[in-house]
Structures are given as C-alpha cells and as structure tokens.
Amino acid sequence: MGTAESAYAKAVNGHYAPGNLAARIREGLRAAGKEGAALAPADLAPVDQFHTGGWQATAELAQLAELAQLAEVRSGLHVLDVGGGVGGAARYLASEYGCHVTVLDLTEAYCEAGEMLTALTGLSEQVRFQVGDAQAMPFPDESFALVWTQHSTMNIPAKEKLFAEAHRVLRRGGRLALHEIMAGNAPVIHFPVPWAASPESSFLKTPEEMRTLIIGAGFHERVWEDVTETALAWFQRRPAPPGDGPPPLGLHLLLGEVFPQTFQNTVLSLEEGRISVIRAVFERR
Numbered sequence: 001m002g003t004a005e006s007a008y009a010k011a012v013n014g015h016y017a018p019g020n021l022a023a024r025i026r027e028g029l030r031a032a033g034k035e036g037a038a039l040a041p042a043d044l045a046p047v048d049q050f051h052t053g054g055w056q057a058t059a060e061l062a063q064l065a066e067l068a069q070l071a072e073v074r075s076g077l078h079v080l081d082v083g084g085g086v087g088g089a090a091r092y093l094a095s096e097y098g099c100h101v102t103v104l105d106l107t108e109a110y111c112e113a114g115e116m117l118t119a120l121t122g123l124s125e126q127v128r129f130q131v132g133d134a135q136a137m138p139f140p141d142e143s144f145a146l147v148w149t150q151h152s153t154m155n156i157p158a159k160e161k162l163f164a165e166a167h168r169v170l171r172r173g174g175r176l177a178l179h180e181i182m183a184g185n186a187p188v189i190h191f192p193v194p195w196a197a198s199p200e201s202s203f204l205k206t207p208e209e210m211r212t213l214i215i216g217a218g219f220h221e222r223v224w225e226d227v228t229e230t231a232l233a234w235f236q237r238r239p240a241p242p243g244d245g246p247p248p249l250g251l252h253l254l255l256g257e258v259f260p261q262t263f264q265n266t267v268l269s270l271e272e273g274r275i276s277v278i279r280a281v282f283e284r285r
C-alpha cells in the first residue's frame with residue numbers, strides 16, 4: 001500500500017470502531033442475556049445491521065437480487081460483501097440461502113468482531129472476513145456470483161475503481177446488489193454522520209452519477225429504486241432509548257459516543273433532502 005492509501009485506511013479505521021469493539025459487543029451480549037446460548041443471526045440484528053432499514057432492508061435486497069433463484073441452481077453461491085462491517089448481511093445470506101460469503105472490509109476491528117460473532121452463530125464455515133480495500137480487491141477474476149454492498153460506498157473515493165473491481169471479480173451473468181446512501185439535492189450535509197466525522201471523509205455522488213458509473217463499468221440495470229422515504233420512516237419508527245441510556249445491544253457499540261449525534265444528523269439530512277437512499281440490482285455483462 002502507498003502512503004496515501006495507508007493514510008486513507010488509517011482514517012477509515014480511526015473513524016469506525018471505538019477501542020475494544022469485540023469486547024464491547026461481548027459485554028452487550030451478556031447484558032442482553034444472550035451470552036452462552038447458541039445464537040441465531042437474528043439475535044445479533046440490533047448490532048450487526050449498520051444501515052438504514054436494518055434486518056428488513058437486508059432481507060428485501062436479497063429478494064430483489066432474486067437470490068433464491070440463483071441459490072437454487074448453484075448451491076453454495078459465492079458472495080462478496082464489500083464493506084460488510086461486522087458481517088450482519090453475510091450471516092443472513094449464509095443462514096437463509098446457504099451462501100458462502102466473503103466480507104471485505106477495511107476496518108480491522110470490524111473484521112475481528114465479525115469473526116467472533118460468526119463463530120457464536122456457528123457459521124464460520126460459510127462466512128469469512130478479509131481486511132482490504134474495495135478499490136483494489138484481493139481476489140482473482142470471476143470468483144463470485146454476487147457482489148453485495150450496503151452503505152459502504154460513501155467512504156470510497158475512487159468509485160470507478162470500485163465498480164471496475166466489482167465487475168472483474170464477478171463471473172459473467174453475476175449480480176451486483178447495492179443499498180447505498182447517495183447525495184441529495186444540496187452539496188452540504190450535516191456532520192458528523194455515521195460514515196464520516198467531516199466532509200474530507202465523505203464521498204457522496206448523486207444517484208444519476210452512480211448509475212452512470214455502474215453502467216459504464218459494464219453492468220446492465222435490472223432494478224433501481226429510490227427508498228429515501230422508506231429509510232426516513234424507519235428512523236422515525238425507531239423507539240427512543242429509555243431515559244437511562246441506550247439498550248445493551250445496539251449500533252452505538254460500533255461508533256461509540258458520537259453515535260447519537262450522527263444518527264440525528266442523518267435524519268436531518270434525509271428530511272432536508274440532502275442525502276438519498278437507493279437500492280439497485282445490476283447484472284454483469
């Protein structure tokens with residue numbers, strides 16, 4: 001890795017993951033009464049679905065990608081989850097569809113915590129974690145049938161490289177499924193947000209810019225949906241934490257003290273149309 005890339009990786013690692021992430025999640029599990037028992041992927045949903053819409057959005061994206069049909073013809077479908085965090089979607093795809101999922105994530109502490117959570121759900125044979133940068137994927141050509149990403153592209157500056165890499169590692173006819181935050185109708189958003197403390201670390205493009213980049217990389221569009229309103233409704237439905245602080249298991253564990261502020265700023269930026277949320281499925285030509 002060059003110096004600039006290392007600085008980038010350092011910035012991403014520094015933003016995500018407060019100290020001792022795996023230990024904090026373990027403590028959360030204990031406080032939630034989920035320690036020791038055999039855990040199902042759904043038990044971890046409060047802490048491992050780090051995107052708008054939570055578990056439901058993951059399930060819907062799998063349906064939109066017609067994973068059931070893909071999985072039927074190819075048992076053990078190979079999936080790459082780009083920026084897959086602590087692996088919530090990966091465990092969902094492994095347990096619901098029998099997929100083999102590789103999580104590629106730049107944040108080492110997320111990969112480490114993800115391995116721990118995967119072991120707790122007994123899915124280590126099907127889900128593996130690899131620390132690395134989506135702009136230079138450490139995989140051979142045509143090694144996956146599905147490339148999946150939820151809420152990671154906001155952190156990725158060279159989107160041409162990202163989509164060129166997604167195309168390269170997908171087999172012909174494979175799918176790219178994405179669920180992403182994109183720019184809205186104003187150049188400025190409220191910081192900090194869950195993906196960045198300041199504008200220097202946020203790389204949003206408009207939906208039309210993203211669409212053009214993806215198609216330009218050699219993909220054919222199958223589905224494109226603006227789910228901004230659904231994302232906003234999801235935030236508004238979330239129960240406020242009781243007066244004595246956050247629940248034992250929640251997304252605050254992934255970001256630390258800054259979490260409530262980032263949460264509020266995301267809602268505000270959504271309400272003001274400064275950001276949008278898109279889900280889409282493309283086919284690799």
Ligand SMILES: C[S@@+](CC[C@H](N)C(=O)[O-])C[C@H]1O[C@@H](n2cnc3c(N)ncnc32)[C@H](O)[C@@H]1O
Pocket residue numbers: 012016048049050051082083084085086087088089104105106107110132133134135149150151152155156194195
């Ligand atoms: C908001 S989190 C979403 C995590 C996960 N997709 C989910 O929905 O639960 C964004 C993730 O993208 C990862 N990420 C950011 N830039 C990346 C890059 N260049 N390559 C790989 N992962 C990256 C971060 O480390 C973080 O885990």
